[in-house]
Amino acid sequence: MKLVNQRSTELKVIYGPALAVDAVLFTIDKDELKILLIKINSGPYKNKWAFPGGLAQTKETLDETAKRVLFQKTNIDNVHLEQLYSFSDLKRDVRGRVVSVAYFALVNNPYNFKIKTTSYYSEISWWSVKNLPPMAFDHQKIVNYAFERLKSKIEYTNIVYSLLPEEFTLTELQNVYEIILDKKLDKRNFRKKMTSLDLIKKTGNKRKGEVHRPAELFCFNRRKLVFL
Amino acid sequence: MKLVNQRSTELKVIYGPALAVDAVLFTIDKDELKILLIKINSGPYKNKWAFPGGLAQTKETLDETAKRVLFQKTNIDNVHLEQLYSFSDLKRDVRGRVVSVAYFALVNNPYNFKIKTTSYYSEISWWSVKNLPPMAFDHQKIVNYAFERLKSKIEYTNIVYSLLPEEFTLTELQNVYEIILDKKLDKRNFRKKMTSLDLIKKTGNKRKGEVHRPAELFCFNRRKLVFL
């Protein structure tokens, strides 16, 4: 492809990096924060794990690229995807010069995805962020960045809605916060805060059938990103 | 240039967007927050104004690209440059498909830059963010984003150090905050807060020669980014 020097009127042929998107997909499963990784089974990154990703195409925005690669590789659709940062270390991909725009997304577990296997990708699985396998490219760096963003973002937005089902108990909500922040929170203070913010409301239903007092069920007022 | 499908071992020739960097440079001048713009004098964006920017080269990181294009276009060097966001609207540059990674930077005014004029760029000047000229590309969108980032970042970091000389009075520091936030701050509360944070210290010198009580001069403990 000829890249044109777009910033002048003379068309000079120049060379530039390729542009890719990687999607860091988080979920909570069995009281652990996990990310979705795909195992690479050939080439220089053989037996290393990577995020679902792919090259940006000309006729799509990066948001669309992120959505597309996630869907193509995992069948996952309709999730909140958010741009994180662009990574451009010279050696991040030893096979060639690729700049990657990282995105992150959150899904409610268990998510019914199907891996589309190829000769290049075979295995796909969720990994606890506390116990990650050997990562391809600079993906360890990207996951660290994504994890920090997630931790700070749950403090001033409602994004955890994506990690929860439609209805949930306050204890379940608190668990999500505790798992992400990796620390215990005070039950009374947590409930006071959550009910004072205008993010959730009672559905009137209760979680019954367990060997203790039934819990009130709540839902988010809006299932889209809200800042406090 | 042939772009290779970097995410597989088979080398497929694909086409992707070109990658550029744009730098939003802020300063404070005459009690106004200003940004540096260059006037385009030919092509579809003739008579519109744009940030210093340029295409990313293969053998440099985006941070290096940002530093380079800023230096090449303005001779400005050694400023704090920080990645903002990647902009990828399909129609952001009508001449072709270019994704731009925006950076922002802050300089202490007056900065002694020299524009390097070409047939494409001629005029360069500072514009108040409250009164911007017609902007090229999607640069109006980028400046809005950068401005929001700046406003929030001065609340939890020391970045304003780049907008101030080595030594400054607390009133001068407060002015910087008031101009960026576009609101008056309480003098006593501001000073209490600033002196309680461990960001600045007295130099022992005073600003003399003015028709009022001389002001204590302060400097930042560290002239690099610190989070609170």
Add this chain to the structure above:
DNA sequence: CCAAAAGTGTTTTAAGTACACCCATGG
């Protein structure tokens, strides 16, 4: 002695933290 900006403390309000017991259910 006047004008101009520098400098300085206290009170009030809001938000966050710490902390312990009773409740409703299923088995």
Add this chain to the structure above:
DNA sequence: CCATGGGTGTACTTAAAACACTTTTGG
């Protein structure tokens, strides 16, 4: 009736906000 997690309120601490007068200098 017992084990289990659900649900609740008050006191303390810390940070932010409101607010007005005295000081030092040059002219």
